[in-house]
Amino acid sequence: xxxxxxxxxxxxxxxxxxxxxxxxxxxxxxxxxxxxxxxxxxxxxxxxxxxxxxxxxxxxxxxxxxxxxxxxxxxxxxxxxxxxxxxxxxxxxxxxxxxxxxxxxxxx
Amino acid sequence: xxxxxxxxxxxxxxxxxxxxxxxxxxxxxxxxxxxxxxxxxxxxxxxxxxxxxxxxxxxxxxxxxxxxxxxxxxxxxxxxxxxxxxxxxxxxxxxxxxxxxxxxxxxx
DNA sequence: CCGCATACATAGGCAGACTATAGTAGCTTG
DNA sequence: CAAGCTACTATAGTCTGCCTATGTATGCGG
Numbered sequence: 001x002x003x004x005x006x007x008x009x010x011x012x013x014x015x016x017x018x019x020x021x022x023x024x025x026x027x028x029x030x031x032x033x034x035x036x037x038x039x040x041x042x043x044x045x046x047x048x049x050x051x052x053x054x055x056x057x058x059x060x061x062x063x064x065x066x067x068x069x070x071x072x073x074x075x076x077x078x079x080x081x082x083x084x085x086x087x088x089x090x091x092x093x094x095x096x097x098x099x100x101x102x103x104x105x106x107x108x
Numbered sequence: 109x110x111x112x113x114x115x116x117x118x119x120x121x122x123x124x125x126x127x128x129x130x131x132x133x134x135x136x137x138x139x140x141x142x143x144x145x146x147x148x149x150x151x152x153x154x155x156x157x158x159x160x161x162x163x164x165x166x167x168x169x170x171x172x173x174x175x176x177x178x179x180x181x182x183x184x185x186x187x188x189x190x191x192x193x194x195x196x197x198x199x200x201x202x203x204x205x206x207x208x209x210x211x212x213x214x215x216x
Numbered sequence: 217c218c219g220c221a222t223a224c225a226t227a228g229g230c231a232g233a234c235t236a237t238a239g240t241a242g243c244t245t246g
Numbered sequence: 247c248a249a250g251c252t253a254c255t256a257t258a259g260t261c262t263g264c265c266t267a268t269g270t271a272t273g274c275g276g
Contacts, residue, residue: 007115040208100145
């Protein structure tokens with residue numbers, strides 16, 4: 001059963017994918033997330049590409065048109081230093097909030 | 109530093125509070141969540157009361173006007189059987205999604 | 217050459233939380 | 247005993263952020 005991406009986690013997932021594997025194109029990022037989570041998290045195209053555009057503006061990633069292994073045109077995204085910093089921030093914040101939620105739903 | 113309630117988790121937090129402590133009024137629920145999470149999660153009034161109204165309609169809770177310990181008028185909410193079932197479902201779903209996210213951000 | 221997978225992009229919609237505002241009533245303090 | 251603070255409920259309107267739907271283009275396998 002697939003789920004929507006929990007609001008607020010999309011940037012983090014994308015940034016992390018780029019941090020792990022270096023430059024990737026959008027389609028590849030989506031595929032990676034879907035496969036890593038065994039289809040639990042599926043990033044729709046209508047979510048992904050607008051998010052990548054916003055990330056370009058924020059200077060979290062930079063983009064470059066290249067050829068894929070399949071000989072197609074694709075836009076490869078690379079994490080910038082600012083993007084890496086953002087990733088750290090988002091992961092820390094995520095952990096903080098999840099810890100808080102656990103305190104409510106799993107009392108000791 | 110306080111955070112917004114992650115969208116999709118509000119019902120779960122409210123339901124869990126009622127499951128733990130039995131009937132509570134809205135204000136008490138909000139206070140409980142805030143204190144349990146050491147001010148990380150603060151439920152705004154404009155989030156809480158509309159949520160409780162929706163939960164009444166869905167028959168997850170029932171409500172009853174009573175006096176508080178401080179001798180004030182307040183509306184006490186009680187979990188219904190359907191509400192308890194909903195809580196179980198939401199917690200399971202939450203864990204499933206969090207596990208998926210961890211697979212992406214904390215690769216083994 | 218047809219169908220499918222790959223790949224990017226945008227417009228518009230909707231859910232769900234927030235901000236702002238409003239009101240009532242009991243306690244507390246000077 | 248008046249004023250102000252706290253407890254408590256409630257609603258209208260806004261905004262953020264992901265989704266649905268749609269359109270375009272191209273390479274490869276049968």
